[in-house]
Amino acid sequence: MKNILIVSSEAIPYIKTGGLADVAGSLPKYFDKEKYDVRVIIPKYKCMDEKLVPQLKFACHFYVNLNWRKQYAGIFKAVNDGITYYFVDNEFYFAGDKPYNNIYEDVEKFAYFSKAVLESLPYIDFEPDIIHCNDWETGLLPVFLKTTYGSDTFYSNIKTVFSIHNMRFQGRWKMREVADITGLPEHIFNSNELEFYGEANYLKGGIVYADEITTVSPSYAEEITTPEGGEGLDGLMLERRKHLSGILNGIDYSVYNPAKDKYISCNFMSPDKDTNKPYGKEVDKREFQEKNGQKADKNAMLIGIVSRLTDQKGFDLIAYVMDEILETTDIQFCILGTGENQYEGMFHYFQSKYPDRLSVYIGYSEERAHQIYASCDAFLMPSLFEPCGLGQMMAMRYGTIPIVRETGGLKDTVEAYNEYENTGTGFSFTDYNAHDMLHVIKYAESVFKNNKKAWNEMMVRDMNKDFSWDASARRYEALYDRLTEK
Incomplete structure (x- = not known):
């Protein structure tokens, strides 16, 4: 011993x-x-x-x-x-x-x-x-x-x-x-x-x-x-x-388990036989949108962020293109985190400007974090550097597709989507550049809206990945x- x-x-x-x-x-x-x-x-x-x-x-x-x-x-x-x-x-x-x-x-x-x-x-x-x-x-x-x-x-x-x-x-x-x-x-x-x-x-x-x-x-x-x-x-x-x-x-699969998670409205795990999509996730999304004052639109891609609000996490990139995202797409955001005043203030500003498109919770709530992982369609982590990152693994466990920058543990855990071979577990970009990030977010939205079969199959691949300890x-x-x- x-x-x-x-x-x-x-x-x-x-x-x-x-x-x-x-x-x-x-x-x-x-x-x-x-x-x-x-x-x-x-x-x-x-x-x-x-x-x-x-x-x-x-x-x-x-x-x-x-x-x-x-x-x-x-x-x-x-x-x-x-x-x-x-x-x-x-x-x-x-x-x-x-x-x-x-x-x-x-x-x-x-x-x-x-x-x-x-x-x-x-x-x-x-x-x-x-x-x-x-x-x-x-x-x-x-x-x-x-x-x-x-x-x-x-x-x-x-x-x-x-x-x-x-x-x-x-x-x-x-x-x-x-x-x-x-x-x-x-x-x-x-x-x-x-x-x-x-x-x-x-x-x-x-x-x-x-x-x-x-x-x-x-x-x-x-x-x-x-x-x-x-x-x-x-x-x-x-x-x-x-x-x-x-x-x-x-990650601890006994804690992050959509089939038994006590924090979410509708538990799910097995893919729906007709749509190849985990059943229950749409219910969680609709209820989460309604609770946060957002339009309950299943066709609007809902992007989640659970993070410390610091430079390391790429929030300067988000600040640079958030107006363009919210003015040119149907994308919605929900953010949970606390950190530097400039980023807390930034998200409060965008929430006041786009109240039906973006919800912000400054602080930390384990319950809300789980609801974001379960309810969102995609999860954004555009980090400057990321030693490992746990959020992308937690999101994937719930069939929420990660959008990440290729660095550190994000590079090791997220395989970029290949539309020709129908492979991959998420979307990624290499250079630390706001418009590269914007391009990938819009590409992810186009797959979400126009190729549901590929999106749903990627969700299933994500849920079947083994990131247990x-x-x-x-x-x-x-x-x-x-x-x-x-």
Whole structure:
């Protein structure tokens, strides 16, 4: 039996701001439980889902030496869906109304968290063979393990895997302050280890010190070794390329299941025998349109967006051509997300200008997200870069055709429609260009309106694709096995 501890700053069902939570909370359920004991540890945030807090049981407490500071750490424990979760409790660090705050606060918070995880192991009586870290928030854990704890026999055989979910977010702050916070040896703050353009870089620390590095799609693993995708760390990624692998994320098919989804009006799964189209989807579309004040027109292509509203997601392209789309087509939009003020304001503007064509919900609603996946005809993700992307997989599960830019995980999961061979699972464009996107959206609309047979067959292909976590879990198991056999 191999013991695996997944360390993350968030995990469903307890706390979620993005795809990292889906990975940390869903992946553990798919490992072979006879061979792997996989557990998860996250911070005990005050802003966690209140309904789940009563299941947390106090396990132990101890104190963490964070350089000259001595900080309390409590450990709580819960079992959810057969997986053991641990929670690091410290109200000074985790009592805010959101999990992430200003970077100068977060660098101390997550340095504390990384060290508290390591300190907790003897207390929780779990000695992992592998600690699987995720993103910059846990980047210092491999650093602490090999420096501060390097001579401690309890920790000497523990290996680390470091997963990069988004290269752009690196946890960078002033070196002197980080050295003061962490108490790490002065000599590691150099250009080959933690230093990056005069700052300390948590993500770089994880990349340098981890035994193996993964990212969340094969294409993104290639892209981060290039100047265009490496966010300044492409040289380091090339140097560590032999220890870098891309493992595509999956989605939890017990959660995203149109046949049993509690959030949608009409469940569906099997294709209708007459139209080769999943029955029930038209009912969901009509009711969703009516609920949102849009014309209940089955012939109007309804495009959904569920996303963080940031530059990365391609919203500058959408801003540039939205007027043209809504003035020259019958296309309708429904948007769910929160993020940068300029994009929240942009969608509010278009909603006021085209109230019967576009609906916007600023914030996050799991119920509404599922309704968008189930009700829409197409799903738009024109990302500048996309390490993996989960939205396109969720949409395809519900027979909603993705329209994407060919980058990262979008390139790995969406095969462009070929009208001559009647193949493909979606529509895509290559260059980051608003009019290329517009052309593909209009092409998708023409197929939707004029070739229903091809569209419906593509829907069925999408619903039959397997993006469950099973294949990903097998690849992680193989990685863990290689690492422990070294």
